[in-house]
Amino acid sequence: MSAKHAPVGSFLTIGTEQLQALMDVLKAAGYRTIGPRLMDSAIVFGDLDKIEQLPVGYLDRQDGGSYRLEHDDAAGYFDHVVGPQSLKRFLYPPGETLLESVRTNGQWQMKAPTIEPKPIAVIGLRACDLHALAIQDKVLLGGPYVDPNYEARRENLFIVAVNCRRAAPTCFCHSMNAGPAVDDGFDLALTEVNRNFVVEIGTPKGAEIMFDIDWLPPARNEIDEAQAVVTNLKAEMESRERRSHGNREAPRQRYLNTSSIHDLLLENLEHHRWTEVARRCLACGNCTMVCPTCFCAAVEEVSDLSGEHVRRERAWDSCFTAEHSYMNTGTVRKSTASRYRQWLTHKLATWQDQFGTSGCVGCGRCITWCPVGIDLTEEVAAIRGSEDSAGAKEARAVLAS
C-alpha cells in the first residue's frame, strides 16, 4: 500500500476492497459512518461498517403512494435512488430538548443542553440530497438566527456522494436544477462503473481521507464512462416531457415545468384545483416529514406533575396539522385545501422570496410516500393547464370589490 496524493478535482479509481478501506479510514478518523441499508422493506440510512451491508443488487420501484424493492443481479451497490428518510434525520433530528428548567426554592434555573455530536460520514448521498442540504443550510445557518444544534452536527459532516445511474419515475431533480449529476458540496463523489468506483475528489478533506487508500489512476475510458453515466441519465430525464406528449406512460415519468412558477401559483390562490386536491389529501403530514428541506418544528414546554421540572422540546411538525397554524384566535388554516396550498406555494414559490431558492429538489419523496399518491408535479401542471384566463381574473376582481 502506497500513500498517494490526489488533488481536488482529480479522478481516481477504487474497487470494492478500497470502498471498504474508505469506510475503515473514516471510522479510524473518528467518524460514525452511515449509508444506505436495507431495513424494514426499504433502503434507509443506517450505521454502516461493512460493504456487505450495502443493498447491492436492489432496485426500488417507486410511484405515487408505492415503494417496492426488487432484486436484480445486474444492479450495483447504489442503483436504488432515495428512500423515505433523508439527512434531515441526522442533522435536524425529529425530536430534541432545547432547554431544561428546574425550580428549586422558588428559583428557576435554566440550562440549554450542550451537544457534542460524533462527526458523521455519510456514504451514498445523491445530487438531490446535496441540494436539499444546501437549502437546509440556508434556512438553519443563514441569516442572523443560527440553529446551534444543527450547526454542531453539520460542521463535521463528511460527504461521500454517489452519482445516480438510474432515476425513479418519481424523480424530477432535472427540473429543479438539482441533479442528477453531483456537482457541488461533496468531499468525495463516486460513480459506479463495472463494479468499480470512479472517485472525484471534492475537497482537501476528501483528498486527505483518500491519501492512505490504495487507489489507482483511472483508465481513460473509465472517466468517460463515469461521465456518460450522468449525461445519459440527464438526457433520459430531460426527454420525459417531450416523450409524454400524447403518450400516457405508466408509471408517469415526472417532470415539472418551473417557468414563472412563483407567479403562476401566487396568481392562482383561488384556483378550484386546491379544493379538488383536498378531496384526496389526508392532511396526514407524510409529505412534509419525508421532504428533505421541510424544517417546520413545534416547540413546546413540557412539565412534570410537580411543575418543578420543565423541558423545552422541539419536534418535527407539519403545516398540515391544525396545531401548526394555531394562534390566540384559533387555527388559521382550518381546511385541508388551505394547508395543501400553504405547503405547495411555500415550497415552490414563497420559499424563493424567503431564501432565494426553491424549496424543492425534485427527489420525489412526497409523491412516493403520500399514502394516496398525490403528485405535486401533477397539481402544478393542472393549475398551469387550466390557469384562469385574464378575463376570468378580471371578473373575479370585480366581483370581489
Added chain:
Amino acid sequence: MAAKPKLAVYKFASCDGCQLSLLDAEDELLAVADVVEIAYFLEARTAVQEGPYDVGLVEGSITTKHDVERIKEVRKQCRFLVTIGACATAGGIQALRNWRDVNDFISHVYAHPEYINTLKTSTPVAEHVFVDFELRGCPINKKQLVELVAALVHGRKPRVPTYSVCVECKRRDTVCVAVARGIACLGPVTQAGCGAICPSYYRECFGCYGPKENANSMSLGQHYLAAGKPSMQLVRLLRNFNGHAADFATASTALETANK
C-alpha cells in the same frame, strides 16, 4: 396550592382498561396522588368522598336508559368532565350494534334475553352531555393521562396532539407499511397518541385513537379499494373501536353500501 383538586373516576359500558391505565401508571402514581385527591375511584379505593368533584374521568359508552340519566348526574357533579378511551369518546366496539338490530345479538348471546334492558345504540358521552376534553385511545395512553392530570392541576391545556399516527411513525423512523408493503393502514386518518406501535411491528394501524382532526377516511378508503383491497376488509378496519366516530362511520357506511 390550596386544597388538592378532587378527582372522580366513573365507569359506563366498558372493559375497565382505561381506568386501569391510571393504576398502571405505577411510576407516576404517587406523584398523581400528591397533586390530586382521589375522591371517587371504586376500582382503586373503597373509601368514597362526596361530590362535587373538580375533575371527573369518564370511561365507557352510553348503552342503557339508566346510563343516559346517570351521565347527567355525573356532569352535575364535575367541574371538568373528561372522557377517557374509545368507548366514552366514540361509543367503543359495542357501537357495532348501531349498524344492526341489537335484539338479534341479544337473542344469540343471552340465555334469558328478557333480562336485558338496553338501548338500540351505543353512543359517546358527548352525545348526551357537554364534555370538556376527550382523551382518545383503546386503551388510553397512561402518559397522556398523567399529562392530562398535570395540565388540569397547573391550569393549562393538555399536550395531546390531534395530528396523524403517520407523524409518529415518521418521527420514530418506521417505514410506512401502507406505501412499502401495500398494507391497508388507518394511520393517515387516525389521531396519534399511542406512539405508532402497530406499524413498527409491520401491522396496520387499527385506528384505536379514532379519527384525527380533518380526517379523510373516504379518500383513504377509495385509494385502498382501487389498490385491490376488499371493501369489507376496509369496513371492518374502520369499525374496530371507533366505528361510530363521524369520519370513520361515514366512510365505512359508504364502503359497505358500495359492496352491496
